[in-house]
Amino acid sequence: MPELPVVVVGAGPQGLAAAAHLTERGLDVVVVERGAAAGSAVSEWGHVRLFSAWSELTDAAARRLLEPTGWEAPASGYPTGAEWVNEYLTPLAETLGDRVRYGTTVTGIARHGRDKVIDEGRKNQPFVVHTRDQDGREDRVLARAVIDASGTWSLPNPAGAGGFPAVGENAAARRMSYRIPDDVSEFAGAHVVVIGAGHSATHTVLRLSELARRGPGTRVTWLLRRGTTANVFGGGAGDELPERAALGSRARKVIEAGLVDVVTGFRISEFRQDDTLTIRSEDGREVSDVAHVFALTGFRPDTSILRELRIDLDTTLDAVAGIASEIDPNLHSCGSVSATGARELTQPEEDFFIVGSKSYGRAPTFLALTGFEQVRSVVAHLAGDAEAAARNELTLPETGVCGGAGGFDADGSGCCGAPSVLQIGSRPVSVG
Template sequence: MSELPVVVIGAGPQGLAAAAHLTERGVDAVVVERGGSAGAAVSEWGHVRLFSGWPELTDAAARRLLEPTGWTAPASGYPTGAEWVSEYLSPLADALGDRVLYGTTVTGVARQGRDKVVASGRKAQPFVVHTVDQDGRDGRILASSVIDATGTWSLPNPAGADGYPAVGETAASERISYRIPDDVFELAGSHVVVVGAGHSATHAVLRLSELARREPGTKVTWLLRRGSATNVFGGGTGDELPERAALGSRARKVIEAGVVEVVTGFRVAEFQQDGDTLTILAENGQEISGVTRVFALTGFRPDTSILREVRIELDGSLDAVAGIASEIDPNIHSCGSVGATGARQLAQPEKDLFIVGAKSYGRAPTFLALTGYEQVRSVAAHLAGDHEAADRNELVLPDTGVCGGAGGFDAEGSSCCATPSVLQIGSRPVTVG
């Protein structure tokens, strides 16, 4: 098997970085990407500006591969997703050349001649990566190892509070989007609802608040499942990523100004259609009516269907790689408080199979690009036989300032970083940190 390549699934930031590290170590790598270009998933949210600056968005081995081509690493600034692709991911994929296969969808990963049940001789068999190309033709790639860097973008969580689509959610799909909006002008004068408490939801609220300021009659309602808005505003001055802090600060201001209405403790149970509008019902009987459009931005979950014939171990709560789950639990940790998660922690029962990047975090929303780059650096070192480098921790993360991660689900104020205060938002007092 030593003559077979390492197959990397996904030509996103972590997949391409993995290939760069493997290439630098003299290990043959093949990157399989279902899209027609590098960073295809990133391109789908290309209009969104990242809160990580350029120094946190490029990988060390990737920079070393790119610099001989005349490429210069952007020194400062906060790119949009589209700029991340055009100024870094696309040049990196070009530098990797024919190691990247586009328009190729992975449909499954297995051991040659062995399904999941068969144990005899399993480790001695190469991996078989099953694929389908753009013309529908089946293919197989033999691999010594597999790195799954496919992310979670393709499987957004529903609006329903219990993890399943709410009653009527599927039927109302034409009025519900699971992506951050770009051009919102068509929503002028309507009632728009955002569901979710993370950075994606905050981005959407801010974009819609600009529309509400310009266009009279536009109403923006922000539904939060938790009983408090405490952690929506981030770590403030305690956040070592200034743009992430600014995101929360801007959200606080539009709420204080009454541009956006916040409803806490709202766990979506049902969508009812009434002509061209929706009524949203909560588990506790609250309801929001006259809604034209809903943006359900409640996070993502991993799709592990391509791994059903190999042996993997995921955490029962987070769907994250079991070996890192305790380090990334959002009930305990923020983005900056996790420890290193390298090859040793990412190892699966199926030898030489690794899940990296956002997919390794499962449903945990605390993933940062820097974490993924450290993961693939360690995994590449392990596959190259450099176990000292694989075990080394080179991860330095910027702290979020939100000490307790997600905080108490029903708490009225649970941040350990600041004394809660009360803001008057319209006629409703809301506790914030």
Template sequence: MSEHPVVVIGAGPQGLAAAAHLVERGVDVVVVERGDGPASAVSEWGHVRLFSAWPELTDGAARRLLEPTGWVAPSSGYPTGAEWVNDYLAPLADALGERVRYATTVTGIARRGRDKVVDGGRRSQPFVVHTVDGVGMESRVLASAVIDASGTWGQSNPAGADGFPALGENQASESISYRIPDDVSALAGSHVAVVGAGHSAIHTVLRLSELARRSPGTKVTWMLRRGSAANVFGGGAGDELPERAALGSRARSVIDSGLVDLVTGFRVAEFRRDDGMLTVVAEDGREVSGIAHMFALTGFRPDAEMLRELRIDLDPTLDAVAGIASQIDPNIHSCGSVGATGARELAQPEQNFFIVGVKSYGRAPTFLAMTGYEQVRSVVAHLAGDHEAAARNELVLPDTGVCGGSGGFDDSSGSCCAAPSVLQIGLRPVAVG
């Protein structure tokens, strides 16, 4: 099948890095991106500043591809999403040239002439990647291998605590946002609520706290599902990413100052409307009323619909790649080091099909860009037949200083670190570092 290219789905940070590694190894590649430009998902949260520094946000093969064009790698500072795109991802896409196809949505992937059930001759057949372009034109691309780096953007979890929209959540959609806001000035003087415990929620709480500081009468309520805020504020001085530590410290400060009301153990069950305001009801019957707007920042989930005719193995709890799920499960881990990052752990029953990037983590809110870069380096080495390089682990992650995952959901201690083994890192996909 060497006459067919490797198809990479998604022109985000990991998809473009995968393409750079394939080009470096002399492998033909086609990148399909549903947005109109590179890293379209990142562009949608371009106002958010990352807590990873520039050296952690660029891939080695990508740098080697870019340097002959005169591009100089940013060496310091913490970019916003827009700066990440403008100063690195867009130039990388330009260097890849016509290999990247925009406004192209993948609707399905299969083996040529075989649905999911058929065994006979399956591995000898190329993949068929079904696509549709911006004007509705359908086409098919044959591929020797497929790397799914399509991410989870656009698949927000609901505010409802059981994974489905709470009662009345869909009807209240005009008053609920699922992304980090940019300009919040229109909310001045009103009651605004945030539900979520990750870094996207913290970003939003901090932005709203500044509004409350400037505009007396603005009320901010932060709702946590877990019974304690013990691990929400991060590892402080023990965090090896200083900007991530600062984010948690600032969040603790606005709580201590009274600018933000913190409510713990609040699992949203229902939204009610009363004179244009929202009342949010918890599973235990508690209510928070008079809310003008709610920000539901409870993470993302992957969409596997386009993979329905492939034989894939996803963890039933996280919807993550099964080979890495036990090492990233937030119910268990938050300390240690992530070891499962390579082609062996990411392998699927469907030979030469890989899910990488934040989508490989499923619902686990624990992803850094450098993790994805290591994934694609190993996967591409495997596809190129360099099994020694594929087996090598070149990833070194910064410690969080946090001990305890969401195993403390109902426990005021929030600790699960008797035998720490895996590092919980990063933030929700809206602001991957």
């Protein structure tokens, strides 16, 4: 099927990088993007500054495609999401031109004339990418291969500890947010709760701590499901991404200053609301008088469009099975994960690949650098360049964090013996 294009789902950083590699190798490509512009998901967190430097946020093939247009790679610094879009993703999409189709939602991917059950002749049939535009018109695009780089942004995890919304969580929707906030001034003088232990939660805690510093009566409570804060503040001096290390360091300082209260081992079972919210944990503790909740507990992949394809996902992480053991946060893992390429990302459905953050499923350790290496290798494979596909051209920076999910249920320090950090804060926020 050499006359058919490779279809890339998503015009984010990895999708556009895949398109650049395909273009460089002389392969036809169609990128379908649900949003109205390139990097539409990134634009939604455009106010957030990345902890990766510019040198780690642009793909090599994309740079080679852009440079003849007069574009110059930003030399240094740490961009915001908006700057990443404006100074890199938008120029790259403009250079790719009509290869990118905006306002186009993928509703399903299948083999031509074959549902998931049919074996006969399956590998000889092209893919059919079902789409719907903004006016509701449906269409189909035939493809020789498909690269799913649609990410996980559209499906945040709920606040409920068991993976489903807690009792009352949906009813409390107007007091719940699942994204990093920009302007938090409306919460001055109120009690605000942040749920989650990752970088998004840390960003939010820092933003709210500034409000608490300026606004009398503002209270910020940080709820952690784990029984310890041992890994919450990152790897410190051992982290090879300095801004990532600084993020954790700043969080530790605002907590020590009494601007934020931390409650550990708090797994949410229920939200009750009257004039304010009361949050109840599985063990009966409560946090009350809450004006707003930022639930930043990660994301999960939407695989509904893939239901007629034969794919192999890890049963724990919803990640591509071939990389799951490298990225599983439950396993003992010191430092960073390895780079992954076409071999690890191969699916039972030949010439279909899941890349980018979606390939990581629910795992939280994805970096843009990882995605750029993934698409380089996958496109080399599709071009028949086995040597380049097998080659590893990336060394990822160490995180400085040692240990998996140790300490989830106990007050212990996890599998690597990192010191446990006790609850810090000036005000009690829960009652038995």
